[in-house]
Structures are given as C-alpha cells and as structure tokens.
Amino acid sequence: MNINRLVHPGFWFGKTSEEDALKLARLGAGGFCLYGGTRAEVSALTRALRAASPHKKILISADYEDGLGRWLPDAELLPSNLALGAAGDEELAFEKGLLTARQAKSLGVDWVFAPVVDLADHPDNPIVNTRSFGADPALVTRLAGAFMDGLARGGALNSLKHFPGHGNTATDSHLALPVLLATKQHLLERELAPFCALLPKADCVMAGHLLVPALDDQRPASTSPKIIGELLQTEMGFSNCVSTDALMMKALGDEKQAALSAFLAGAHILLAPEKPFELMEFLHAQKLPEDKLRRAEQIQNLLCARADEIPSPTQAAAFESTDFSARAARKALTLSGAPLTLKPGETLHYLDTGNDENLSSAPFLNTLAAHGVRVEKFNGTADKLAVLCWRRYQAFKGKIGLSEEEIAQVKAALRRAKQHLVISFANPWTAGGIPAGGRLFTFSPSPAFQQAAAECLLGLFTPQGKLPVSL
The missing domain is CATH 3.40.50.1700 (Glycoside hydrolase family 3 C-terminal domain)
Incomplete structure (x- = not known):
C-alpha cells in the first residue's frame, strides 16, 4: 500500500494552496476533506484532484451535516438535526439525507461526514448543540438512521460521529481536550446507544478527540487501542472504516505522534492534518505493521467501490428548488x-x-x-x-x-x-x-x-x- 493513502488532507478554499493540494494528490493521498468554496469551485477542484491522483479512485469528503449551505454560499442551508428532532419525523430526516447526497455527489463529493449521533444533553456544549438530533438516544437513533438511509439512496457514504459520544462535555475539541466523565454502564445506555444500533448501516465511524476515563484514562478516543480496537472493533464488531476526527484540531498535541497512535489503534484514515507533507514523510520513516496497512487498503478500496455504485446526478437536477x-x-x-x-x-x-x-x-x-x-x-x-x-x-x-x-x-x-x-x-x-x-x-x-x-x-x-x- 502507498502509505500516503492513509492521509486525507483538508482543503480550505481561500486558504489552502491548490498547488499544494495537487501535489498531495500526485503523492497518493487517499482523499481530501473540503471546507468552503462555491459550487463551481468545489466541482472544479474535485475534478482536478482526481485527475492528478495515481489512484483509480480517491474519496472526496465534506462536513455537510446541514446540507451544503453550511459551507457553500450558493447552496441552501437545510434544517438542523435538532430541528428534525423537534419534528420527530423520519421522512424529513430521510429527505434531508437524500438531498444532501445528491447535491454533494453532483459536485464530486462522495462522502458526507454525517450524521452526528452525539446527544444534546449539555447546555454548555459549544460544538454539538443543533448538530444533534436531541437528548434522547432512541430519538437520535431513529432519525439518524433515516438520514443514513437517505444518504445511501442518494449514493453518498456516511460517517457516524463522534465516537464514543461528544455530547455531554463543555469543551470544544478544536481548542482543547474534552473529558467525558461517566461510567461504562452509563455510556452504554446513553452515549453509545445510537452507535450500537446504527453500526450495521455505517460506512465509517469517526473517533472523537475526547478523553473517556471509564474506557481509557490515558489516551483520547481517537488514539486509543482500548476504545477503537477493543471496544468498537472487537466488542461491538465494527469491521468497516474508522477515521480520526480532523488532526489539525488542538485537542491532541503533536499531530504526527497522534496520527501514528491512531493508526496503530485501528484507524484507517488520518484526516485533515495541519501539516500533511510532514505527516506523510514521518509515516514513511516508521515501521508500520503490514497487516494494518493491508486492512486500511482493503477498507479504502471497499469505500471507493461503494461510492461509485450510484451515478452522480447533474447539478441542475440535484439543486432543483424544493419546498x-x-x-x-x-x-x-x-x-x-x-x-x-x-x-x-x-x-x-x-x-x-x-x-x-x-x-x-x-x-x-x-x-x-x-x-x-x-x-x-x-x-x-x-x-x-x-x-x-x-x-x-x-x-x-x-x-x-x-x-x-x-x-x-x-x-x-x-x-x-x-x-x-x-x-x-x-x-x-x-x-x-x-x-x-x-x-x-x-x-x-x-x-x-x-x-x-x-x-x-x-x-x-x-x-x-x-x-x-x-x-
């Protein structure tokens, strides 16, 4: 496996150099996560990155949790998950997923990092809030499952996040490391309940940058063998993709060591590092386990195949006005x-x-x-x-x-x-x-x-x- 394929750099329109992104694509990056842009800019960039890559297929992802309008000024902002939680309507959740998938696919984005299945049960949580479907695990499970069905119908990959549950914290992991204080039994009954129920539908689980002492009092979830390898992959039986949350977030400290730890813990994708070139060079200098590299390659090949199962609609069709x-x-x-x-x-x-x-x-x-x-x-x-x-x-x-x-x-x-x-x-x-x-x-x-x-x-x-x- 080309080790660089483990790395999926972020691309911030107006900030990231397109020349650097194309160089990363030529080096064999497995995909890119896009932030911002217009419809025309996103469409042009996805074509350029795929043309530059030596791989038959690369995965282009984005955090289109509330549709493309949360990031693109020329796309509609769809209802928040919490709004759908208030409506309690699975058909609306399905429709949101379908619209999001069709619009994303029409621009060349085949992987939507959603749904958020964290619980909205902490009033001071600065980063979950309306991204959640609500405080009740059963409600979250029901609506997130319908949203995932909509994504699948539209041909987009999904990702459950942020494992094992980011809701009951008061810290933004973009700035510092949140700590989730709860017993394992409590976690199983609440935070982990939506994950447990929805894993059969999940293309990917995104591991959160948060410390959960009841599960591992030493390592954040995104770098923890106990949480990724033992809990998620062994106890819960999840065999599909595991991705880190964005590595450029400030919760983890040194991103190269964090990325290595995440890979060794069981992650298959190292997402959005601050310094992707340096991370690639660092990974090449390590003796990475061959079995883990083979598994990561298999996982990414499977995702690429699933992403191409449903053809992309035209932009005109995907962005038709709806009520x-x-x-x-x-x-x-x-x-x-x-x-x-x-x-x-x-x-x-x-x-x-x-x-x-x-x-x-x-x-x-x-x-x-x-x-x-x-x-x-x-x-x-x-x-x-x-x-x-x-x-x-x-x-x-x-x-x-x-x-x-x-x-x-x-x-x-x-x-x-x-x-x-x-x-x-x-x-x-x-x-x-x-x-x-x-x-x-x-x-x-x-x-x-x-x-x-x-x-x-x-x-x-x-x-x-x-x-x-x-x-």
Missing part, C-alpha cells in the same frame, strides 16, 4: 409559554442578540412587513417586542451561550415591553435562560425557518414541534 425546508419548518417550530400574535397595522419592535456571524434577519422581518406589520428596532419601549437570539455553534469559538452583558440587555428590554417573545433561531438554551412571556424555537436561522417564525406570529399556523432537549 423541503418550508415543510420541515412547520413541523419543527416549537412554542413554549404564551404566544405573541400580530395583525396588519400593528408594530413589532425587535432586538437582536448573540449575532456573532451577522446573520441577516431579513427573511423574518420582510415576511412580517409583507403582511402589513410595521417592524422597528427596539428603541427603549415597546408594546410588542421580539428578542431575536442568533447564537449557534461555531468551531474554535469555545462558547455558545449569551454573555452576561447580553442577558442583562435583554432583561432590561423585556421590562420595558408590554408583551414579549424570545425567538431562538439556533441554540435553544439561549432562550431557555431568559424570563420572557413566551419562547419560540426554530433551531435554524435559515430563510425558510425565519419565514415560518414570522408566519407563526401572524397566526398562519400553530407550531407542532416538541423540544428535543431539556432546558
């Missing part, structure tokens, strides 16, 4: 407490908070305006006030809640309004901590979900969702 997000929004929106109703001619004041990414509220405001409601920024007093909470997970950020200053500002505004509603467009726990008369949860800032939130205030439909987490 999927609008239908999902009507089933997912969840109301807690008193509603806030609006009629044409009334005025709604609004206050934005937690909008780090400068997300546009235009779909929400314009929908209200189109129905004759005047919308104005909160200026110190209001008859009817909507607090719009935008904060959502973001890698390398390390936090997800509102700051004390933001909470104080919101509470002061609520005191000066006769009626008020907090609308959480992402992290549900932001709204849970605010003493508002009512709370509306959309779990997604996408235009379709903003429009649905406005229609809800206008009384055009009644929210049907149920909170998939405990606040």
